[in-house]
Amino acid sequence: MNKPLMLLIVLLSPVWVFAGPVNVNTADAEMISQELLGVGLTKARAIVEYRAQNGAFATPEELLKVNGIGPRVLAANTGNIKIED
Numbered sequence: 001m002n003k004p005l006m007l008l009i010v011l012l013s014p015v016w017v018f019a020g021p022v023n024v025n026t027a028d029a030e031m032i033s034q035e036l037l038g039v040g041l042t043k044a045r046a047i048v049e050y051r052a053q054n055g056a057f058a059t060p061e062e063l064l065k066v067n068g069i070g071p072r073v074l075a076a077n078t079g080n081i082k083i084e085d
Contacts, residue, residue, distance in 0.1 A: 020037075025056040031044075042068070043073075050065065058083065060078075061074065
């Protein structure tokens with residue numbers, strides 16, 4: 001492995017360590033965007049809006065119903081998505 005790639009991995013590793021967990025049924029958009037990998041503020045706002053219109057998420061997989069949340073985002077956050085405290 002080359003040195004620049006190793007350096008990039010080391011520098012990005014702390015970001016991965018601090019992701020989640022977050023309760024998607026109670027957190028605001030800012031918290032969701034900070035705690036879930038691949039979820040920026042726009043996607044986080046979509047999660048909050050969906051929740052407001054449809055009620056609480058019963059399972060993490062229900063996030064797939066939110067526009068912009070796909071299987072990759074769900075898989076990247078397995079274990080970090082909480083639906084209850």
